Amino acid sequence: MEHFDRTALYDLALALLSQGGLEREKAELVAELLIRTDEIGVSTHGISMVSYYLPELANGNMSRAxxxxxxxxxxxxxxxxxxxxxxxxxxxxxxxxxxxxxxxxxxxxxxxxxxxxxxxxxxxxxxxxxxxxxxxxxxxxxxxxxxxxxxxxxxxxxxxxxxxxxxxxxxxxxxxTCASITTVSKVREHINSGTHFEHPWMLDAEGRATTDPNVVNDVPMGSILPVGGMDxxxxxxxxxxxxxxxxxxxxxxxxxxxxxxxxxxxxxxxxxxxxxxxTDAFLAQVDHLNAACRASKPIPGHGPVRIPGDRAARSREETSSSGIVLPEEVLTRIRACAAEAHLPFPASLAGSAARKAQA
Amino acid sequence: MEHFDRTALYDLALALLSQGGLEREKAELVAELLIRTDEIGVSTHGISMVSYYLPELANGNMSRAxxxxxxxxxxxxxxxxxxxxxxxxxxxxxxxxxxxxxxxxxxxxxxxxxxxxxxxxxxxxxxxxxxxxxxxxxxxxxxxxxxxxxxxxxxxxxxxxxxxxxxxxxxxxxxxTCASITTVSKVREHINSGTHFEHPWMLDAEGRATTDPNVVNDVPMGSILPVGGMDxxxxxxxxxxxxxxxxxxxxxxxxxxxxxxxxxxxxxxxxxxxxxxxTDAFLAQVDHLNAACRASKPIPGHGPVRIPGDRAARSREETSSSGIVLPEEVLTRIRACAAEAHLPFPASLAGSAARKAQA
CATH class of the missing domain: 3.30.1370.60 (Malate/L-lactate/L-sulpholactate dehydrogenase, NADPH binding domain)
Structure with a gap:
């Protein structure tokens, strides 16, 4: 796994968006929030999005100023x-x-x-x-x-x-979260990687639940099931x-x-x-329930109960010491954007940070 | 199925709550909203609730004034x-x-x-x-x-x-709706009637999904699964x-x-x-989406797509012409409350309303 410096990724995102025509002040803000998203571990919506935004800037569907x-x-x-x-x-x-x-x-x-x-x-x-x-x-x-x-x-x-x-x-x-069981990004990921969902989270055009993401390419089109599924x-x-x-x-x-x-x-x-x-009463109630949930007995074989936000906090700690990890699929797309814009792609972190990450 | 006049049920609810000690103005309001609840077809939460509120009034857990x-x-x-x-x-x-x-x-x-x-x-x-x-x-x-x-x-x-x-x-x-798949009322209904849920909506204390409502009486206690279930x-x-x-x-x-x-x-x-x-723009968007959903193709073998509130509207129409229908289980409980309070229980509707309902 390659680790990257947050500033290097920020600079790349900023340069790409700026070259794409986005006003400087806006490009800075978008780049900053994309990198923060990678820092909390949501790599589907971090610097990854630049590859989807650039064509939108180019065709004018995303306003530049x-x-x-x-x-x-x-x-x-x-x-x-x-x-x-x-x-x-x-x-x-x-x-x-x-x-x-x-x-x-x-x-x-x-x-x-x-x-x-x-x-x-x-x-x-x-x-x-x-x-x-x-x-x-x-x-x-x-x-x-x-x-x-x-x-x-x-x-x-x-x-x-x-x-x-x-x-x-x-x-x-x-x-x-969202009102459907899974998201359009996840459907695309599965289609691109040629895999099915583990559970029947899709609906084909005949109304049958299925694990197959490709039903969204059928005519008539299948769909993503709402939260709760067929049940x-x-x-x-x-x-x-x-x-x-x-x-x-x-x-x-x-x-x-x-x-x-x-x-x-x-x-x-x-x-x-x-x-x-x-504020004090608010925090007292929130802390109390969070603590009770985290301390409660997990289902056998499962890790401890997590509160939403726990994973983000942990990811921020890890990235601040070891750099940001990007999945291979994201790296491929962003490398291609950088190459097309004649921008260098940042070297992955070596030395202490990477060693720490591997430890 | 017996049908009842809304005024007769309202009068009964009011009399029961008043005899239970609830201040007149509050009893009137509670009785009115309970009957409205029966009118929209939610019989678990209509006059049915009086049998649960009376002991609370009696023991002082529900304030009377x-x-x-x-x-x-x-x-x-x-x-x-x-x-x-x-x-x-x-x-x-x-x-x-x-x-x-x-x-x-x-x-x-x-x-x-x-x-x-x-x-x-x-x-x-x-x-x-x-x-x-x-x-x-x-x-x-x-x-x-x-x-x-x-x-x-x-x-x-x-x-x-x-x-x-x-x-x-x-x-x-x-x-x-709610954040769990099913409700405490439904769990109690199933326990009382000795039936299981159709789907595994409960969790036993070992962390296994089950259709058995009785797990809430186990020691340690089982639970109701959150929306989305194990999946x-x-x-x-x-x-x-x-x-x-x-x-x-x-x-x-x-x-x-x-x-x-x-x-x-x-x-x-x-x-x-x-x-x-x-307001006009609001209604235009809501009406548009509701119409699209209602007109869309249903899953084979299923009725047309319903918007939340459609069933309530239909129930109000039916009860306004034919009276309010109460499930046997509710009737039994409310009849017992009336008997204990020495109040007459309203006769079920005969004649035109009931004939219309049976047509």
């Missing part, structure tokens, strides 16, 4: 139009706005239409959680159809990720409807407009525990 | 102490407060500690949805332990129901943690205090679509 438009502002409730700007940048602006207002009033919410992809949700909620806020983010793409309603066979919804981050004394709790997928479907409502109905833009380009609709909410029952 | 205490009020963010008053009444006050503030500012939120049981969440969210609001409610009981963290075998969480209701042009969408139960566990955080950490009261009496902690949020992208 400009600002968000404020569609409406009622103080603690806003609607923004992201103008298909890079979602990391849109979300950083949105977070700053909501955190400022929530610090004052206790909560603030925003619905965003027409952002580009916002990347890893935990990377974003973590920003607010580290400042003591509870932060909820949900996102959908009204141009995508991957998940069928429960009881149906036609894909009509996106996987509809949602995340909530909140403070704990040791490190933030980072819940980051209790009405629960995942309900969650999916909720995310579409929060992100599209509240922002006043969505499937009615039938957009054709890759985009992200977002619902963002920031809350300040200090304005509810107080 | 009094008001909620405002623990903190930051305008759009409040914390209330419910003083173990009947949850239907607490929630009606809370909804009124949040709807008034959300109509002005676009959103309002509240965390409530120490309410008694709040009943059917859809009955509550429907009140706000019918007035054009988006209404989210989550609830936990810090005295209960029924669901193990994913990967563990010790029950530490409650099923943690959450619901969201929002307007659509035909009738409100009423999502009402992807980390998603349900994450949802459960979120509900505990919203209801307990934000209200500043919960498992740290280790309460021993039946209670409900609540998180309530009301939003006005008019303050976001506008």
């Amino acid at each position: 400009g600002t968000c438009e404020v569609v409406s502002d009622r103080g603690l409730v806003q609607v923004w139009d992201g103008n298909y700007l890079p979602g990391h940048w849109v979300m950083k602006q949105a977070l700053e706005s909501c955190m400022e207002r929530a610090a004052d009033a206790g909560l603030a919410a925003m619905a965003i239409r027409r952002s580009h992809h916002i990347g890893c949700l935990s990377t974003l909620t973590r920003i607010a959680a580290l400042k003591g806020f509870v932060c909820y983010i949900a996102t959908s793409d009204p141009s995508g159809k991957w998940v069928a309603p429960f009881g149906g066979v036609e894909p009509l919804l996106t996987p509809n990720p949602w995340a909530i981050g909140y403070p704990a004394t040791d490190h933030p709790v980072l819940i980051d 209790h997928g009405h629960k995942g479907f309900a969650m999916g409807l909720m995310v579409e409502m929060l992100t599209q109905a509240l922002s006043g833009h969505g499937r009615v407009e039938a957009p054709k380009r890759w985009g992200a609709n977002v619902y963002l909410q920031v809350m300040d525990p200090a304005a509810f029952g107080g | 009094g008001t909620c205490e405002v623990v903190s009020d930051r305008g759009l963010v409040q914390v209330w102490d419910g003083n173990y008053l009947p949850g239907h009444w607490v929630m009606k006050q809370a909804l009124e407060s949040c709807m008034e503030r959300a109509a002005d500012a676009g959103l309002a939120a509240m965390a409530i500690r120490r309410s008694h049981h709040i009943g059917c969440l859809s009955t509550l969210t429907r009140i706000a949805a019918l007035k054009g609001f988006v209404c989210y409610i989550a609830t936990s009981d810090p005295s209960g332990k029924w669901v193990a963290p994913f990967g563990g075998v010790e029950p530490l969480l409650t099923p943690n129901p959450w619901a969201i209701g929002y307007p659509a042009t035909d009738h409100p969408v009423l999502i009402d 992807h139960g980390h998603k349900g566990f994450a949802m459960g943690l979120m509900v505990e955080m919203l209801t307990q950490a934000l209200s500043g009261h919960g498992r740290v205090e280790a309460p021993k009496r039946w209670g409900a902690n609540v998180y309530l949020q009301v939003m006005d679509p008019a303050a976001f992208g506008g």
Whole structure:
């Protein structure tokens, strides 16, 4: 496994995005958040994304410059139009706005239409959680159809990720999940590697559960099963409807407009525990439950119970001492981007850091 | 199947709760919301609950009179102490407060500690949805332990129901679900009727999935599996943690205090679509997606795709013309309550209504 220096990867991401035409200030922010995503171990959504963003910058589907438009502002409730700007940048602006207002009033919410992809949700909620806020983010793409309603066979919804981050004394709790059992990225990974899922997480166009990711290439198209699968997928479907409502109905833009380009609709909410029952009381409850879960008896043969965010905290520790590890598949794609842009690819870390990692 | 007049059932519920010692105004409200719950077809949480509330009134665990205490009020963010008053009444006050503030500012939120049981969440969210609001409610009981963290075998969480209701042009969408696959009520139903679940929705104390509801009576105790089960139960566990955080950490009261009496902690949020992208745009998106889902091709052998709230709307139509149907198990319990209180039990509907129902 090759380890890389965070600054070297950041510089590469920044150079690639800048050469791709993205305004400097935005390229810096996107590069920074992508590297933070690799640092928390979510390599599918880290520097890896640059290879998907570059073609979008080239064809103009991701805007290279400009600002968000404020569609409406009622103080603690806003609607923004992201103008298909890079979602990391849109979300950083949105977070700053909501955190400022929530610090004052206790909560603030925003619905965003027409952002580009916002990347890893935990990377974003973590920003607010580290400042003591509870932060909820949900996102959908009204141009995508991957998940069928429960009881149906036609894909009509996106996987509809949602995340909530909140403070704990040791490190933030980072819940980051979605309304379908698996994601489009995972489906693509399995198709590319010629493998099936371990469990029947897909639905073919005849309504049969299957492990085969290739059903999404069938005509008519198969789909990804909602959380709960064939057994209790009405629960995942309900969650999916909720995310579409929060992100599209509240922002006043969505499937009615039938957009054709890759985009992200977002619902963002920031809350300040200090304005509810107080920060100390909040932390006491969170720490108590987390500790009880971590100390509880695991299923025989399984490791200890983990709280969402534990793996991210551990990954940050490891990468800070040993550098960032990228999967071979990501390395291949980013090396190709660098070669095409005539940029050198960073050497992997040698010496103490790598030895430490191998120890 | 016997059908009953809604007024007769309301009068009975009111008389039982009043004889049980509940203040008149509160008894009226609780009775009304219980009957509305039967009208939307959720008979586990309708007049059925009276048989569980009467002993709580008798032993003083459900308060008979009094008001909620405002623990903190930051305008759009409040914390209330419910003083173990009947949850239907607490929630009606809370909804009124949040709807008034959300109509002005676009959103309002509240965390409530120490309410008694709040009943059917859809009955509550429907009140706000019918007035054009988006209404989210989550609830936990810090005295209960029924669901193990994913990967563990010790029950530490409650099923943690959450619901969201929002307007659509035909009738409100009423999502009402929880973080576990099934509920404590369903477990009790199966134990009482000596049946197993169709699917392995329980976990025994050794960490094996099972269809047997009786594992909750084992020592050590088995548990209810989180949404996603053995396959992807980390998603349900994450949802459960979120509900505990919203209801307990934000209200500043919960498992740290280790309460021993039946209670409900609540998180309530009301939003006005008019303050976001506008009511017309909101309805256009919701109606569009609902229509697409309902019109989509069902899995062979299955009925048409249903949107959450469709069954409730249909049940209301049926009960308004033919009366309310109560399951035999509920009838038995409520008949016993009436007998004990020396109250007549209403005759079932005869004549036109019942004939219509049988047609």
